[in-house]
Amino acid sequence: MAEPLENLFASFTYGLTDEPRFGSFVLKDINPLSGTVKQRPIYPPNDAMRVLQRQVVGWLRGIAVPLPYSTGGQRGNSPLGNVRRHAHNRYFFLTDLKGAFENLLVGRVVQALTQIAPQLAQEAITIEAFLWRYCATPSGGIPTGSPSSTLMFNLTLGALLDENLGKYCNENNIIYTRYIDDLTFSSLALITKAQRREIRRIITSAGLVINEQKTQVLDLAKQPIVINGIGLELGGRTFVPGAYRRRLQGMLRRAIKLGDVPPDEIHGRMGAVQACLGTSSWLAFNRSEARLMSLYMTWRESQQGRPIRRTA
Numbered sequence: 001m002a003e004p005l006e007n008l009f010a011s012f013t014y015g016l017t018d019e020p021r022f023g024s025f026v027l028k029d030i031n032p033l034s035g036t037v038k039q040r041p042i043y044p045p046n047d048a049m050r051v052l053q054r055q056v057v058g059w060l061r062g063i064a065v066p067l068p069y070s071t072g073g074q075r076g077n078s079p080l081g082n083v084r085r086h087a088h089n090r091y092f093f094l095t096d097l098k099g100a101f102e103n104l105l106v107g108r109v110v111q112a113l114t115q116i117a118p119q120l121a122q123e124a125i126t127i128e129a130f131l132w133r134y135c136a137t138p139s140g141g142i143p144t145g146s147p148s149s150t151l152m153f154n155l156t157l158g159a160l161l162d163e164n165l166g167k168y169c170n171e172n173n174i175i176y177t178r179y180i181d182d183l184t185f186s187s188l189a190l191i192t193k194a195q196r197r198e199i200r201r202i203i204t205s206a207g208l209v210i211n212e213q214k215t216q217v218l219d220l221a222k223q224p225i226v227i228n229g230i231g232l233e234l235g236g237r238t239f240v241p242g243a244y245r246r247r248l249q250g251m252l253r254r255a256i257k258l259g260d261v262p263p264d265e266i267h268g269r270m271g272a273v274q275a276c277l278g279t280s281s282w283l284a285f286n287r288s289e290a291r292l293m294s295l296y297m298t299w300r301e302s303q304q305g306r307p308i309r310r311t312a
Helices: 005-012 047-063 079-084 106-116 118-134 149-171 193-205 242-258 263-277 287-303
Strands: 025-030 037-042 091-096 175-179 182-187 216-219 225-227 230-232
Touching (some): 047 118, 047 149, 079 175, 079 225, 079 263, 091 193, 091 225, 106 118, 106 149, 149 175, 149 193, 230 263
Antiparallel strands (some): 025 037, 091 182, 175 182, 225 230
16 A cells, blocks of 8 residues: 555655755846846755755656656757757747746646546645645745756646647647747648637646747748747758857857856857757858857867967
8 A cells, every 4th residue: 555645745854954945036047049038036945955855856756757748857858859849840839938837836736746646636635735835936836946846847737738739739730849838839831820829728728828928920931940049940950049159259269369268158158059050060060150160179279288270
């Protein structure tokens, strides 16, 4: 017979020398590729809460199910992997969930968990009380910055949103993916107003709020687009967005000339370039990307004490 959840949850706090709790602050989060700015409330855990949250993650993984439409927050996920699922389509409908974690209330999480694992339904009150105490913001949402939040968010949306959206999209030859709170829909055929209206209805019926300012209807035949900071052209080629590439080229030139740019910052920003280009060879780069990579190689040689080549 399975151990009552009340006892299991009590064991999560056993031996803690401090009261588990979250702090709070607002983070100005800037996407390094797209330049998009978000003000995010962050709830960092203290040491005791971090220990407890590791136990919560283990419990959630024990009831986790496959998430075929989720492309973020899991091992092996990446923005590039998300974009590649849509690479050979032409028409796009992009949207974003407003205040996604903060607006996903504890009651919805409990609903999803009992849908995933029906045997938990008889202990729904115990689960809700535990989540309110250790896994929620003061307003009852999921705390951004908590170790368990992304998994909890993905499981909840997998059950309450992805199943219904995925079914509808499959029936209408639309590719759907969700990179955490960014939703991407694409098709070879035009995604009609009626289809977008039904997609919206499914999202809002799950208790989620659409961010209208981030919602776009796009046609790759008219111009390339940017998804999660990664550029995509008609035909499936991904590229580094121009604004980011130009900023990075300026940083590299300064680093080569003055040597006052921290190497970790350059490596981090080049990691974002890798996220766009994947394992592309130099032959697949356009002229601007090849110039960027040449600058990067020159900088690396300067770090190794080799002569610096002149760059374009």
